[in-house]
Amino acid sequence: MYTLIGGEKIDSKDKIEVRNPATGEIIDYVPSLSLEDVRKAIDLAYEEFEKINKITPAKRSNLLNNIASKIRENVEDLSKTMTLETGRPIKSSRAEIERTAKIFELASSELRRALEGQFIPLDLYDTPPGNENRIAFIKREPIGVVGAITPFNFPAASFAHKVAPAIAVGNTVVFKPSSLTPLTQIKLAEIVNQIIPKSVNIVTGNSEMIGNEFVKNRKISLITFTGSVEVGLALASQAIKEGKRVIMELGGSDAMIILEDADLNKAVKSALVGRFDFAGQFCNATKRIIVRKEIEKEFSNKLVEAVRKLKSGDPLSEDVDIPPLISNQAVMRMKEFLQNAEKEGGQVIFKGTVPSIGYYFPPTVIKLSKDSNARILKEEVFGPILPIVSVDSDDEAVKVANSTEYGLDASVFTSNFSRAYDIASKLKAGTVIINDTTRLRWDNLPFGGVMKSGIGRESIINTMLEMTEQKLVVYSR
Numbered sequence: 001m002y003t004l005i006g007g008e009k010i011d012s013k014d015k016i017e018v019r020n021p022a023t024g025e026i027i028d029y030v031p032s033l034s035l036e037d038v039r040k041a042i043d044l045a046y047e048e049f050e051k052i053n054k055i056t057p058a059k060r061s062n063l064l065n066n067i068a069s070k071i072r073e074n075v076e077d078l079s080k081t082m083t084l085e086t087g088r089p090i091k092s093s094r095a096e097i098e099r100t101a102k103i104f105e106l107a108s109s110e111l112r113r114a115l116e117g118q119f120i121p122l123d124l125y126d127t128p129p130g131n132e133n134r135i136a137f138i139k140r141e142p143i144g145v146v147g148a149i150t151p152f153n154f155p156a157a158s159f160a161h162k163v164a165p166a167i168a169v170g171n172t173v174v175f176k177p178s179s180l181t182p183l184t185q186i187k188l189a190e191i192v193n194q195i196i197p198k199s200v201n202i203v204t205g206n207s208e209m210i211g212n213e214f215v216k217n218r219k220i221s222l223i224t225f226t227g228s229v230e231v232g233l234a235l236a237s238q239a240i241k242e243g244k245r246v247i248m249e250l251g252g253s254d255a256m257i258i259l260e261d262a263d264l265n266k267a268v269k270s271a272l273v274g275r276f277d278f279a280g281q282f283c284n285a286t287k288r289i290i291v292r293k294e295i296e297k298e299f300s301n302k303l304v305e306a307v308r309k310l311k312s313g314d315p316l317s318e319d320v321d322i323p324p325l326i327s328n329q330a331v332m333r334m335k336e337f338l339q340n341a342e343k344e345g346g347q348v349i350f351k352g353t354v355p356s357i358g359y360y361f362p363p364t365v366i367k368l369s370k371d372s373n374a375r376i377l378k379e380e381v382f383g384p385i386l387p388i389v390s391v392d393s394d395d396e397a398v399k400v401a402n403s404t405e406y407g408l409d410a411s412v413f414t415s416n417f418s419r420a421y422d423i424a425s426k427l428k429a430g431t432v433i434i435n436d437t438t439r440l441r442w443d444n445l446p447f448g449g450v451m452k453s454g455i456g457r458e459s460i461i462n463t464m465l466e467m468t469e470q471k472l473v474v475y476s477r
Contacts, residue, residue, distance in 0.1 A: 001028050003182075004189050005037065006044040007198040012037070016179050016204060021087035021324040022315055022358045028085075030182050033205040038174075038213050041201040045145045045172040046219040048198045053142055053170035055196070057115055064108035064168055067195045068101040074191065080316070082156060082184045087324040087359070088278050089315045096156045100188070103160035103443050106460045107168040110444065114169055114464035115140050122474070134476045140468040142170035143245065144221035147214035149207075149235075150185070151227045152178040152326050153281045153382075159185045161443070162224050163192060163200055165463040173200045174220070176210045180326055207231075215239050222246070222467060226283075229380070229406075229452045236455055247466055248455035249448055251380035252408030253287045254438040255401035257423060259394065260294040262413035263435070268302045270411065270437035275386040276310060276363055277439055279323050281330075284409040284431075286438045287381050289388045290397045296390040300367070303388075304350040307363050312354040322352070324359040325383055334361045334383040337376045341366055341387065344374040349388075361385075370400055378404050394419065398426045407450035409438040430454070 001018075002009035012031035020027045031037075055063070071078065079093040088096075122134040148162040155177065166173050177185040182204050189200045203210055211231070214220050215238045223239050224247040225232050236246045256274060258267050274286025291299050312322040325331050342348065346366045354360035363384040368374055370389050377387060377400075391397045401410060407428040412420045413435055424432040430449040433440055441447055446457035456466060 001030050001183060001186060003031050003033070003186060003202045003204045004193060005041045005201045005203070007193055010037065016182075018085055018180070018183060019327075020084050021326050024328070024358060028183060030179075030186070030204045033203055035209060035213065038203050038205070038210055039217065041174050041203050042145060042213070042217050042219050044198065045174050045201050049142070049144055049172045052167065052172055052196065052199055055170070057111055057170075060168060060170070060196075061108045061111045063195050064104045064111070064164060067192055068104040068108075070191045070195065071097060071101040071104070071188070074187070078156065078184060078187060081187060083315050085181045085183050086152060086155065087315050087326065089320050089323050091318055092278060096154060099443070100156040100160040103157065103460065104164045106444050107164035107464070110461045110464060111168045114461060114468065130476070134474055136475070137473045139471050139473065140169070140465070141471055143467050143469055144171060145219050146171050146173045146467060147176070147220040147223045148173055149176045149211065149214070149223070149225045149227065150178060152180040153278065155181045155184040156188060158226055159188050161458060161463065165460055166467050167192070167196055167199045169464050169468050171467055172198075174214070175200055175202050176207070176214070177202065177204065179204065179207065211235055215242055215244070220244065224463070225249070233452070245466065246455055247458060247463065249283070249458050250452060250454045251406055252283045252285075252449060252453050253378065253380050253404040253406040254284055254409045254411075254429075255288045255290055256286045256411045256438060257397045257401060257413065258289065258291040258295070258299060259412070259414040259416075259419065260292040261415045262295070263415070264295065264299050264302055266435065267299065267413045268306050270413070271303055271386065272306055272310070274411070274437040274439045276307070276322060276384050279325055279361070280384045281326065281382045282439060283380070284438050284441065286386070286411070288377060288401075289386060290391055290400050291388060292397070293390045293392055296388070300349060300365070300388055304365055307350055307352065307365060310352065310363055312352065312360060312362075322354065322360075322363055322384060325361055326359065328359050330382060331359050331361050334381075334385060337381055337383070338364060338366070338385055341368060341374040341376050341385075344372045345369055346372070346374055346387070370396065380406060394423055398423055402428045405452045408453040409433065409449075411436060411438045430457070
């Protein structure tokens with residue numbers, strides 16, 4: 001498949017394989033661009049910026065709604081493409097394409113709020129002298145060219161979260177998709193460029209080379225990144241030294257705390273979604289269960305019974321629950337995590353079965369001590385392994401939950417709101433959800449984390465504000 005630069009389809013001699021995780025087979029190729037190609041994409045985005053910015057906000061708002069309609073017209077093609085390249089179950093892919101369309105509609109509706117500005121009569125202030133003859137305006141202007149980098153796991157929604165706010169406020173975008181899953185995003189960029197020509201350029205190729213160019217190229221004003229902590233923080237530190245703004249949505253080791261007065265059936269359902277949706281390949285997937293010892297056995301039995309019913313198989317099948325992981329390397333990482341956990345005293349209480357062909361890893365439930373040094377209790381685990389830790393008190397639950405370098409999402413299950421709020425206030429997390437799964441996200445509410453889970457917050461309105469500069473204009477008569 002080609003990529004898109006300056007509204008044109010671009011190919012190259014060097015190619016990147018795109019494989020179907022369910023079979024391991026090559027389904028397509030994308031160009032591996034040269035540094036010159038990447039610089040050309042940035043140059044063209046920089047040149048086009050003034051044209052995009054001259055489109056009135058009212059018209060851009062209408063065009064964003066047109067993009068949403070066009071996405072819905074192509075829902076089956078986009079959903080199948082996403083499932084083939086990511087391994088995500090087809091029913092889940094359809095839901096993400098619909099969500100993608102809604103994100104563009106949200107950007108359309110929030111555009112007015114982001115750019116409405118503020119009028120200030122300066123005679124409200126004593127100083128400087130002469131304020132009775134002055135007025136001020138605060139306005140927002142687009143930041144320029146946005147460099148966007150996304151991971152493999154939710155290509156459509158992550159594309160929308162970075163592109164829709166950017167072009168809504170008048171920016172252009174140079175977009176770097178994951179080399180594992182570029183196809184959906186190229187197709188989405190083609191749709192966007194049909195409605196707003198040359199607003200998005202897609203660069204595929206060596207991630208380190210492209211990331212370095214985003215950092216060093218003075219025509220890039222902001223870098224928005226979703227992905228690993230190591231890469232994100234390295235990019236952020238270099239970008240800030242270059243005077244660039246950054247938005248970093250990084251990893252998580254999200255804890256689910258279950259107290260003894262919780263609705264266990266609801267907790268089990270939430271744990272299933274939280275850990276095993278898309279085989280656990282989400283930054284806000286439930287990575288750890290922390291449960292009061294009074295109900296640990298009952299909860300574990302119910303959870304195992306529920307996990308046993310999950311079906312692994314071809315993600316194009318409507319009834320599949322557990323899809324493959326994104327790559328064989330991801331499978332190897334899960335094996336390493338599990339071996340380490342067992343070495344640290346973990347007891348596997350359930351391990352499912354999966355197809356022998358493709359990048360599958362069996363859904364696994366393992367019990368660990370609260371004092372365990374197992375990596376799955378400290379690091380981000382992108383796969384269907386769910387550890388359970390028993391604790392004696394609420395304070396102990398908080399201590400275990402806060403024992404990582406991550407602080408993205410967390411959840412607390414209890415029938416006592418005061419108790420839940422007390423725990424939520426003590427948890428180091430960007431979002432705490434009471435009596436529901438960590439896998440929830442509201443596209444126009446701030447999403448992000450503390451510590452190594454991110455820099456800034458991502459939502460439609462938050463991202464728009466980050467992608468604009470405030471300007472104070474003062475008039476003296």
